[in-house]
Amino acid sequence: MIPSSFEYHRATSVADAVAKLAANDEAKIIAGGHSLLPMMKLRFAEPPCLIDINGIAELKGIAVDGDHLVIGAMTSENELIASDLVAQHCPHLINVAKLIADPQVRNRGSIGGDIAHGDPGNDHPAVMLSLDAQLVLHGPDGERTVPANGFFLGTYWTGLEEHELLVKVKIPVRKSGMGYGYEKLKRKTGDYAVAGASVVVEMNGGQISDVRIGLTNVAPCAIRAEVAEDILRGQTPSDDLTARAAEAVRDACDPAADLRGDAEYKANMAAVMFSRAIEKAIADARG
Ligand SMILES: Cc1cc2nc3c(=O)[nH]c(=O)nc-3n(C[C@H](O)[C@H](O)[C@H](O)COP(=O)(O)OP(=O)(O)OC[C@H]3O[C@@H](n4cnc5c(N)ncnc54)[C@H](O)[C@@H]3O)c2cc1C
Secondary structure: OOOOOOEEEEOOOHHHHHHHHHHOOOOEEEOOOOOHHHHHHOOOOOOOEEEEOOOOHHHOOEEEEOOEEEEEOOOEHHHHHHOHHHHHHOHHHHHHHOOOOOHHHHHHOEHHHHHHOOOOOOOHHHHHHHHOOEEEEEEOOEEEEEEOOOOEEEOOEEOOOOOOEEEEEEEEOOOOOEEEEEEEEEOOOOOOEEEEEEEEEEEEOOEEEEEEEEEEOOOOOOEEOHHHHHHHOOOOOOHHHHHHHHHHHHHHOOOOOEOOEOHHHHHHHHHHHHHHHHHHHHHHHHO
16 A cells, blocks of 8 residues: 655754654654554554654764663664674674564664564564663653663553654673573564563572563563562572463463464463573573
8 A cells, every 4th residue: 555645854863853853743753664664554654744864873873881782773673783892792682683574674674663663563672671771762851761661651652752762772781690582483584473582681609690581572562571580580590490480471471362373372472482581591691
């Protein structure tokens, strides 16, 4: 289908994008366009005006600032995959980006768009929850930084206020004893997750000193599995411990039935994805 007609504006800076959002009723940001344009073609979205942020240099680039990796919202999946800084300080993101869609989508799709879209099927939201990321937002009243934890509110619903832009993502750099695992069940290469689990674990003296679990596509938005985290924290890894935590992961899920499966199947698959992801994360932490 062909989208309904819309105005098109190219923003030159973050301040210009915010001003253009405020000046145009119901305008939408367009980043890589790989979520927004399909919705417009299906007429699920009919924004009267698009503000293109592709030309804004300050939204691009990857840097290390103190103990955080700082990633511009317009950084593409392929730029994440190719980055030496990401490989050194958060290799988890590379493994995740390689599981997103296909090379064409990864070439244009941005990390900021993936997070801001608020689609429970997108992979970065659950990963941001598990990484304890901070999101830097810019709106008419200036800049504010919010934790990813609490940002995802529902399907296509995030903590972004009106006329606000996601400008960068701040991720704690990898420290000694930390390990990562992401497991995603897909029907075929390039598909969204039936269920996915992102686990970041911190090991100390053979015990799990800290752990965060983010789940993809098994609730109206990306969620943390906090009861499972409580079961794991302070414990020595074992098959029985993983089985008890997996049960709590299953209980945390509230998926919608669709062509990818019914709710029970998806919740069970989330538990399986979690079990595999934590095994990987612990092995990664042990080196
Ligand atoms: C065939 C196909 C398969 C896919 N499979 C996956 C998958 O497996 N996993 C996955 O995670 N994704 C998948 N995607 C989605 C893809 O990763 C998108 O690129 C991503 O969801 C959105 O990023 P974008 O830069 O394209 O954003 P756009 O499509 O341009 O924008 C998406 C939404 O976010 C808003 N937005 C964008 N950037 C900002 C910003 N900086 N600040 C505020 N609002 C903003 C826009 O207004 C819009 O509402 C797939 C897409 C396709 C077409």
